[in-house]
Amino acid sequence: MPTDDELNAYYSSGYRKDYQFAGSRPPRAHIANSMRIAEARMAELEPWIRPGARLLDFGCGSGEFAYLAQEAGCSVTAFDPGSDYLDFAKQEYGVDAFSSRWEDADLEAGSFDIITCFHVVEHLRKPVEAISQMAKWLDDEGVVHIAVPDMRPNHKPSFDRFHFAHVHGFIGETLEAAALKAGLAPVENHLVTTSGLFAKPASSHATLDDLPIRNRQRAQYLVESYPDNSPAAFVFSGKWAVQASHRFARWRRDFFSPTKH
Template identity: 25%
Template sequence: MTQKDIINNCPLCGSRPSAVLTREIRGGLSRRVYHCGKCDLGILENGTRAEAEKFYKKAYREQHSHKVNAGAATKELFDAYLPFQGDRLKLLRPYFGKSKTLIEVGCSSGMFLYHAKKEVGKVIGVDYDAGSAAYAAKVCGCKTYGTDITKTPIPKGSADIVCAFQTLEHVNDPVSFLKTLGAYAKPGGIVAIEVPNLYDALRSLYDLPNYHTFYFHDAHPWYFSGKSLTKAMKKAGFVGTLHYLQDYNVLNHLHWADVDAPKQGGVAQLAAPRLPLRAGASKASRTDVTNLLQKFDADYKRLLSKHRLTSNLFFVGKKTR
């Protein structure tokens, strides 16, 4: 098999999918995303990158960060995402403990490690972006490495928990990446993975042509569903539990549903929705409308989870070999 043959084949079953999910991706780029119907995986045309590490060290930040000053962007990312680690922490808390070691691969500026460190004996961060890894080490007071995990001195079989959030969809070979994570876990250890969901409601429940192309991204060679993520985990030697997590709130979704365009306000929309209430309005009316909206948001997120239409998938896998 030549590199060219490998590129558009399904990394889970090896078949060459012909079904096409889209011919255009974010930024108006003409790229196809194929769909393996057998595995339920989206595959970006020519999406794999032979020199992934080199790419992420430079090009990714240049192409996808809106900040020219990478140092400022690192702190900004940390501050922006620090408050929104609750779902991850809640799902992993049963495995935490003061005698435990946790490794996060793709740790970015350390927004998850910052919280995890308070509940776990030892945390270690790894990220291709050396600047982000250095920032994470400083703010979390832990060891980090700005390189591929296989190039670090971290001993294999040494971690109770290895996690990678919003990372698997970027890697060249998802099953081999998962096997590598597993190699750093102890026997019976946990590997936790979070990825965007192919069936995100904004793409699959609502008919929003702009969101549909916005969803597919040239930095994401793979688009996992619950089925394909479970299959990838199983192939890499993990059994476990799949969770459906919704990040953006209901006001963000209603905005997209209304105008099929991104809503201003960025990551603040990961928080519970807030209304611009007049200070002079009665306290009872402000409380009632706030409670109504927050109940709606919670009910909406439960509905998305029930129908498997959330923004993210979260798999907690136990090492079986």
């Protein structure tokens, strides 16, 4: 597992270049895709997105969701450890955002009605502690929305799904377990997948003992279900060259036709 210093250095400067082939400004394709995803998240959270709601976007990236929430009348606060995309969020969208690691964010306890954390927790060395901090920042009647990549096996090559940027992998059960351990519980009538809605629990709520996560056979099954793809076979297939050419073409298009907001 990467050390704290390695991750801090990576996310402050190298992550966007390495993971998204991006420079100091988000590529057009990233902005368009992020806006589509942000619109879907807004629809999912519609019952809680209301004028005056105090919203924290934990790891805001380039700020599309924070911008839409702000336009909907929410009082938005956002932070992210990376400076380049954060500057874009502030300058292009007018988002109230600051650069910080979650451990260093100076926010008042109980000060948010909604906390959103989209594809961030998998990047953290201490996900349970991070979710526990969200619980402290959350109002007693508030909700936390956490989404992470679904790491159940699929058709993609295994080595294409595990990389330096993702420190932890989750499935629905382990995301729920992390939230429970951090002091949050699933919101009633909201099925927890790898996109879950959580709140501070009532006196009676699910516990870790209620979850089917201690089944070693299931864990072994998940591990063995990943496709048996070797890096050598991938290299000789030529697929890497196709992927690289697509990324380069997208970068060239974005570089020579900068986004106008």
